[in-house]
Amino acid sequence: MAKKCGLKLIGIDASPYVNRVQVVLKLKSIDYEYIQEHYPSKSELLLTSNPVHKKVPVLLHANKSPIPESLVIIEYLDETYPDAHQILPKAPLDRAESRFWVFYIDNTLWRLYEELRLAPGKEEKEEVKKRIFEAAQLLEGAYAKSSNGKTYFGGDDLSYIDVVLGCFLPWTGMIETINNFKVFDEVRTPGLAAWAKCIRSHEAFKSACPGDEALMDLYMIRQKYITNMRYV
Numbered sequence: 679m680a681k682k683c684g685l686k687l688i689g690i691d692a693s694p695y696v697n698r699v700q701v702v703l704k705l706k707s708i709d710y711e712y713i714q715e716h717y718p719s720k721s722e723l724l725l726t727s728n729p730v731h732k733k734v735p736v737l738l739h740a741n742k743s744p745i746p747e748s749l750v751i752i753e754y755l756d757e758t759y760p761d762a763h764q765i766l767p768k769a770p771l772d773r774a775e776s777r778f779w780v781f782y783i784d785n786t787l788w789r790l791y792e793e794l795r796l797a798p799g800k801e802e803k804e805e806v807k808k809r810i811f812e813a814a815q816l817l818e819g820a821y822a823k824s825s826n827g828k829t830y831f832g833g834d835d836l837s838y839i840d841v842v843l844g845c846f847l848p849w850t851g852m853i854e855t856i857n858n859f860k861v862f863d864e865v866r867t868p869g870l871a872a873w874a875k876c877i878r879s880h881e882a883f884k885s886a887c888p889g890d891e892a893l894m895d896l897y898m899i900r901q902k903y904i905t906n907m908r909y910v
């Protein structure tokens with residue numbers, strides 16, 4: 679049975695940053711109220727809860743300061759509710775390695791997909807695709823080491839890297855379809871190809887991640903409003 683902790687989450691449906699928090703809340707069986715933003719407009723609640731970045735997600739916890747930034751929220755939830763489904767590994771070195779790859783996914787891999795979206799011509803796009811394949815190879819190595827022959831980066835259970843990379847899959851899949859290539863394939867990255875299948879069919883991801891329509895809606899809004907901006 680889900681725990682009632684008086685949490686509220688400000689979000690938009692197809693945001694991978696919001697979805698990763700929703701996956702963690704689901705894995706930890708924590709009930710929360712979802713407050714939907716209507717991107718690109720921003721509610722007063724969002725502006726006052728995250729005055730620095732004005733972005734979702736933001737976690738609201740009765741009588742406590744709002745917590746913005748998805749990774750900060752996940753670590754807060756993991757420390758505050760450690761009993762159900764630990765997301766970060768226990769050992770400090772393993773935690774450090776998980777954080778390293780999570781930062782790599784956010785700051786390198788996902789930025790390459792953003793670069794691909796914004797690349798003006800065929801040649802530029804091909805160059806970015808090459809860099810995405812290189813990044814995927816590095817992640818394949820990290821997966822082999824971290825999973826130790828099991829299903830997930832976390833072994834038998836979903837961990838930090840699974841949640842963060844897994845919530846990008848609907849987006850990377852759509853961008854790959856639009857640009858006619860596939861990153862996590864059976865030949866180049868067999869480990870991650872099998873991993874991606876398991877993630878897509880996992881209940882926590884199925885309930886949190888967007889369907890094609892929500893994904894395409896947000897994609898079109900981003901194309902329209904932020905064509906000239908990077909890394910939003």
Ligand SMILES: N[C@@H](CCC(=O)N[C@@H](CS)C(=O)NCC(=O)O)C(=O)O
Pocket residue numbers: 690692693694695732733734735746747748749910
């Ligand atoms: N680093 C932030 C990124 C959050 C983010 O980029 N959220 C997007 C939605 S996908 C947003 O709120 N964008 C609004 C804007 O750019 O004005 C996190 O991890 O929470």
